[in-house]
Amino acid sequence: MKNILNMSLMMALFTVFTLSFTSCNNDDNDNLPSKPSITLTEVGHDNSKHAHPGHDLHLEADLLADGLIQRIDIEIHQEGGANKIVEKSYTEGKYIGVRNAEFHEHLDIPSTAPLGEYHLHFTVTDKSGQQTTVGSHIEVVEDDGDDDGDDDDHEHHHHD
Secondary structure (H helix, E strand, C coil), rough: CCHHHHHHHHHHHHHHHHHHHHHHHHHHHHHHHCCCCEEEEECHHHHHHEEECCCEEEEEEEEEECEEEEEEEEEEEHHHCHHHHHEECCCCCCCCCCCEEEEEEEEECCCCCEEEEEEEEEEEEECCCCEEEEEEEECCCCCCCCCCCHHHHHHHHHCC
């Protein structure tokens, strides 16, 4: 009889702890919109993941933020975190205060950017303070003219 009483008490305590743990998690999640999502669709011309010193880097992404986009931050730095060649923030304009956005920008790569391996970090923060960051590998290479020689020509073929 004592074992049955102890077993019942243990099951009751287990149930109470399980329910309280579950309800706390649900309360936290119910009060916040889901975190922003980012899909990088193009990094570099034709998604080559190449950039050229002194030219611009074509960057496209599909953004979704149930909590509405508050800011977008983009950073490109060499392997190991040294030598940032791009650090850009968007806090106003067509991407801000909306739920869905098709990000399409051309970021200037300094003519002094050393050739080599880089990381791109693309961060979206919503109005409730939630953040999502995605990354991509980029290589800064000499302009070899394989994209018909001028990046300016590409700028006339944007799609909205």
